[in-house]
Amino acid sequence: MSQASGDLAIQLSDLRQEAQQAIASTTSLDDLEQLRIRYLGKKGSLSQVLGAMGKVDAAERPRIGSLANEVKEVIQGELEQKKSGLQAAAIEARLAAEAIDVTMPGTFRPQGHAHPLTSTIDRALDIFVGLGYTVAQGPEMETDYYNFEALNTPADHPARDMQDTFYLPDGNLLRTHTSSVQIRYMENNEPPIRVAAPGRVYRRDTVDATHAAVFHQIEILAIDEGLTFTDLRGTIKIFLESMFGDIEVRFRPSFFPFTEPSAEVDVKWRGRWLEVLGCGMVDPNVLKSVGYDPEIYTGFAAGFGVERFAMVLHQIDDIRRLYASDLRFLRQF
Numbered sequence: 033m034s035q036a037s038g039d040l041a042i043q044l045s046d047l048r049q050e051a052q053q054a055i056a057s058t059t060s061l062d063d064l065e066q067l068r069i070r071y072l073g074k075k076g077s078l079s080q081v082l083g084a085m086g087k088v089d090a091a092e093r094p095r096i097g098s099l100a101n102e103v104k105e106v107i108q109g110e111l112e113q114k115k116s117g118l119q120a121a122a123i124e125a126r127l128a129a130e131a132i133d134v135t136m137p138g139t140f141r142p143q144g145h146a147h148p149l150t151s152t153i154d155r156a157l158d159i160f161v162g163l164g165y166t167v168a169q170g171p172e173m174e175t176d177y178y179n180f181e182a183l184n185t186p187a188d189h190p191a192r193d194m195q196d197t198f199y200l201p202d203g204n205l206l207r208t209h210t211s212s213v214q215i216r217y218m219e220n221n222e223p224p225i226r227v228a229a230p231g232r233v234y235r236r237d238t239v240d241a242t243h244a245a246v247f248h249q250i251e252i253l254a255i256d257e258g259l260t261f262t263d264l265r266g267t268i269k270i271f272l273e274s275m276f277g278d279i280e281v282r283f284r285p286s287f288f289p290f291t292e293p294s295a296e297v298d299v300k301w302r303g304r305w306l307e308v309l310g311c312g313m314v315d316p317n318v319l320k321s322v323g324y325d326p327e328i329y330t331g332f333a334a335g336f337g338v339e340r341f342a343m344v345l346h347q348i349d350d351i352r353r354l355y356a357s358d359l360r361f362l363r364q365f
């Protein structure tokens with residue numbers, strides 16, 4: 033063996049040992065790649081050692097060549113093995129870090145829900161939609177015509193009094209009831225009509241446990257040929273039973289300018305009669321005001337107080353609670 037080939041053989045075996053140790057003590061894939069470049073890269077240690085091949089006797093070259101190949105293969109094999117080991121460890125570490133403990137208590141996310149007035153309106157409208165009614169709305173700022181005049185309410189009617197109605201500086205007013213929607217709807221539609229109109233209404237009332245200056249009504253109106261008081265009574269009874277279940281209902285004769293005959297309806301609540309709605313057969317003058325022929329068409333109408341309904345449904349004793357935005361109260365519904 034010549035001097036040169038002996039040196040190379042030693043260098044190759046040193047290289048192999050050094051590489052094996054370095055690979056064994058590597059802990060990251062990046063470092064491992066650096067080692068690959070350092071030992072097997074184009075300008076790496078192995079290439080450098082083999083650069084001295086020229087000095088080796090031709091007869092010795094195949095032996096040194098195969099030794100070099102063997103070293104290369106060994107280093108390559110160790111690099112591969114280490115690589116898959118590190119990759120597996122990385123996956124394990126990630127799995128461990130991302131593990132979910134399904135027994136941990138969840139985070140509480142507060143969830144809102146409909147205000148009791150909204151849910152009362154929704155519930156009432158659902159019942160009327162089930163009976164074939166359409167839902168309509170009208171403006172809260174009204175003219176004297178829609179709120180009073182077209183509803184057969186004469187100029188000297190007490191409802192027009194400054195004590196009851198909020199008049200606006202421009203001569204308009206805040207509607208005192210949803211009955212104004214009756215007129216607006218009839219003006220734009222032909223009979224037969226079945227409509228339910230929910231909305232906010234305004235009165236100059238002194239606020240107490242059962243009165244508010246702003247409250248909600250639902251108006252219903254049915255116009256057709258041959259409708260009678262019996263249809264009105266049946267509709268109201270079915271509605272109240274669907275709304276409240278088994279509850280005592282009483283019809284009382286009453287007066288409204290826009291209905292004839294008229295009635296008020298009470299429900300028995302906490303041992304006392306509580307008025308929840310006004311109703312009646314649409315006055316022929318109202319039909320005339322929208323151009324319907326009262327000789328052909330008849331109809332009935334009713335107006336419900338939504339707050340009263342909510343109070344009965346949820347056993348609320350003071351209407352003011354509905355507007356106080358007190359979450360301790362509202363969360364109960």
Ligand code: DAH
Nearest residue numbers: 209291310311312333334335
């Ligand atoms: N508008 C009346 C009120 O606010 C309620 C009412 C009574 C509406 C009789 C009607 C009705 O449609 O027919 O007190």
